Each structure stands twice: as C-alpha cells, then as structure tokens.
Amino acid sequence: MINFEGLFIEKLNIISDNRGSVLKFISKDSKGYKKFGECYISEIKPGVIKAWKLHEIQTQNIAILDGKIKLNLYDLRENSESYKENFSLEVGRPNNYFRITIPPGILYGFKCISKNKAIIINCTDIEHDPKETINIGLEEYIFKQ
Amino acid sequence: MINFEGLFIEKLNIISDNRGSVLKFISKDSKGYKKFGECYISEIKPGVIKAWKLHEIQTQNIAILDGKIKLNLYDLRENSESYKENFSLEVGRPNNYFRITIPPGILYGFKCISKNKAIIINCTDIEHDPKETINIGLEEYIFKQ
Numbered sequence: 656m657i658n659f660e661g662l663f664i665e666k667l668n669i670i671s672d673n674r675g676s677v678l679k680f681i682s683k684d685s686k687g688y689k690k691f692g693e694c695y696i697s698e699i700k701p702g703v704i705k706a707w708k709l710h711e712i713q714t715q716n717i718a719i720l721d722g723k724i725k726l727n728l729y730d731l732r733e734n735s736e737s738y739k740e741n742f743s744l745e746v747g748r749p750n751n752y753f754r755i756t757i758p759p760g761i762l763y764g765f766k767c768i769s770k771n772k773a774i775i776i777n778c779t780d781i782e783h784d785p786k787e788t789i790n791i792g793l794e795e796y797i798f799k800q
Numbered sequence: 801m802i803n804f805e806g807l808f809i810e811k812l813n814i815i816s817d818n819r820g821s822v823l824k825f826i827s828k829d830s831k832g833y834k835k836f837g838e839c840y841i842s843e844i845k846p847g848v849i850k851a852w853k854l855h856e857i858q859t860q861n862i863a864i865l866d867g868k869i870k871l872n873l874y875d876l877r878e879n880s881e882s883y884k885e886n887f888s889l890e891v892g893r894p895n896n897y898f899r900i901t902i903p904p905g906i907l908y909g910f911k912c913i914s915k916n917k918a919i920i921i922n923c924t925d926i927e928h929d930p931k932e933t934i935n936i937g938l939e940e941y942i943f944k945q
Contacts, residue, residue, distance in 0.1 A: 674850060675843035675917060682838040682927045691836035693827040694923055696865055698820035705819060720841055720919060721866070772820060774865060776921065778839055782827045 657742040659730050661758030663687040664744075667718060669752055680718050680754060681778050687756030689714060692781035698774055699724065699767040706764020706798055707791040714780045715757040722773030723747030725766040727798050732760035743799040747773070762791065764798055802887040804875050806903030808832040809889075812863060814897055825863050825899060826923050832901030834859060837926035843919055844869065844912040851909020851943055852936040859925045860902040867918030868892030870911040872943050877905035888944040892918070907936065909943055 663686050670677040681688060692713070699705055699722075709731065729741040746753055747769065757763055767773040781787075808831050815822040826833060837858070844850055844867075854876065874886040891898055892914065902908055912918040926932075 673845075674848045675845045675912070678841040678843070680839045680841060683836055684927065691828055694825045694839055694921075696823040696825060696921070698823070700818075700820045703819045767820070774919070776839075776841070782829065 657737065657740060659728065659737050659761060660735060661756070662728070662761065663756040665754050667752050667754050669749065678720065678752065680776060681716050685754065687716060687754070689780045692779045693783055694776065694778045696774060696776050698772050699765055700772050701767050701770055704764060704766045704793060704798055706793050707762050707796060708764065709762045709789040709791060710759045711787040711789065712759050712781060713784070713787060714759060716754055716778040717757065718752065718754050718776050719746045719748070720774040720776055722767060722769035722771050724773045724775070725768050725800065726755070727764045728757070729762040729796055730760070731762050735760070762796065766798065766800060802882065802885060804873065804882050804906060805880060806901070807873070807906065808901040810899050812897050812899050814894065823865065823897065825921060826861050830899065832861060834925040837924045838928055839921065839923045841919060841921050843917050844910055845917050846912050846915055849909060849911045849938060849943055851938050852907050852941060853909065854907045854934040854936060855904045856932040856934070857904050857926060858929070858932060859904060861899055861923040862902065863897065863899050863921050864891045864893070865919040865921055867912060867914035867916050869918045869920070870913050870945060871900070872909045873902070874907040874941055875905070876907050880905070907941065911943065911945060
C-alpha cells in the first residue's frame with residue numbers, strides 16, 4: 656500500500672446481527688477526524704465512473720456502505736514526497752469495509768464495480784464550498800479500472 | 801404531525817443524477833445539529849422490528865438512505881407537555897427522505913417495510929455510551945405497524 660501523507664485507511668468494525676448489521680463509521684476520536692463540516696451520501700450506479708474531484712481545503716472521510724467501488728487516488732501536492740504518485744484499491748464489504756481519509760490536494764475518483772449500486776458516505780471537515788472544489792475531466796488522468 | 805419538543809423532521813434535498821444521486825444529510829448549520837459525537841449505520845432487514853431504544857443524554861439525527869421504515873416514537877419525558885404521547889410515520893425515498901432529530905427521553909423503534917433492507921444513518925452528538933443507552937423490550941409498548 657502506498658503512503659500518501661495524511662491519507663489514512665482504517666478497517667472498520669461491522670457488528671453482525673441477523674436482523675440487520677450495525678456498521679461503525681466515524682467518531683470524534685477516530686484517526687483522521689479533525690472537525691465536523693458536513694455529512695452526505697453519494698450513490699453510484701453499476702459500471703459508472705465518477706471522477707475526478709479535488710479539494711483545496713476540505714478533507715474527506717469516506718466509507719462504502721453497500722456495493723463495491725474501485726477508488727483511484729493521485730497525489731497532486733507539489734510539496735509532497737509522493738507528488739504525482741497514484742494508486743487504486745477495491746473497497747466494499749464484507750472484507751474491505753474501510754474508512755478512508757483523503758486530505759486536500761489528492762485527486763480522487765470512483766468506479767462502481769458491483770452489480771448493485773454502491774453507496775458512499777462522506778463526512779467532511781468543512782461544508783461544501785464550490786470555491787474550493789475542483790472538477791477535473793476523466794480524460795485528464797488514467798483511471799485504473 | 802405531533803409536536804414533541806426538540807423533535808425536528810426536515811425534508812432533505814436529493815440531487816438527482818443519472819449516474820447516481822447525491823443525498824444531503826446534515827451539516828454543522830443544520831437545524832437540530834448540536835455537536836459531533838459519532839456517525840454510524842444501522843441496517844434492518846425486511847419485516848424486522850428493531851425496538852425499543854431510549855437515550856438519557858444522546859441526541860439522534862437519522863435519515864433512511866435506502867428502503868423504507870415505519871418509525872414509532874413515544875415521549876417518555878415526565879416534564880414534557882407531550883408526555884406519554886406517541887406517533888408513527890413512514891420514512892423513505894423518494895418522497896419521505898427526511899432528517900429526523902430525536903432528543904433524549906423519546907423512545908424510538910423501527911420496522912423495515914420495504915422489500916429490500918433499509919439503511920439508517922445516525923449522526924449523534926456524543927459517542928456511544930452504554931451507560932446512557934437503555935434497551936426496552938418490544939412487549940413494553942405497542943408498535944404501530
């Protein structure tokens with residue numbers, strides 16, 4: 656696994672219950688938690704790629720509640736030791752139920768690789784602000800499928 | 801709709817997208833938001849009732865991301881104007897995508913009324929603490945199905 660400064664990937668606990676499971680996500684004491692800005696949900700249909708997104712200030716804390724995704728990350732921080740490095744990983748239950756903390760300056764994109772839609776939850780440290788949110792075309796960087 | 805002090809029900813915005821929708825949930829400026837303790841997910845299988853839960857201190861902020869539930873609420877606060885009153889409501893997309901703020905002292909329970917599992921997200925003001933969490937048997941109060 657590549658080491659991007661400020662990027663944390665933590666396996667989360669699933670409390671199995673035959674009536675329906677409980678899934679831990681994030682608390683104020685979690686690694687990578689800074690402060691609370693906003694929490695929202697993003698769905699992605701099978702086969703769809705949602706890419707690329709970049710934030711100048713906002714930190715993302717994501718988990719995949721349902722379905723599976725391929726996550727791609729590129730470090731675009733010029734002062735970073737891992738500048739221009741990239742990697743991808745598959746995320747989804749039951750074995751890869753992770754919280755992923757993506758700091759600002761890291762480009763990210765998702766592809767839904769499950770037969771059912773994937774549900775992504777994101778807990779950020781500041782509220783959505785279009786001024787610090789940069790959308791970059793899918794053609795600009797290679798998405799590893 | 802019954803008026804329990806501290807209970808807020810707010811219709812949330814769904815940003816429709818043919819690649820997969822984005823669902824607003826809660827921000828630091830949302831009505832009912834106090835502070836951030838924890839965010840977790842609870843699944844409930846079709847036909848299952850998860851009831852009852854009561855908190856002495858913790859405030860719940862819930863939304864139903866997928867599937868549908870019947871929510872039952874009882875006001876057990878002796879000093880409340882609505883003491884011993886109860887009501888139930890159906891919650892789920894597309895028309896009833898709500899954030900529901902449940903203050904401490906209100907007993908609550910869920911039944912999954914969709915064919916697929918329901919996914920409940922909960923953002924609380926303090927971390928989970930078994931000392932202030934009270935589980936009450938389903939037989940103690942009538943669950944309106």
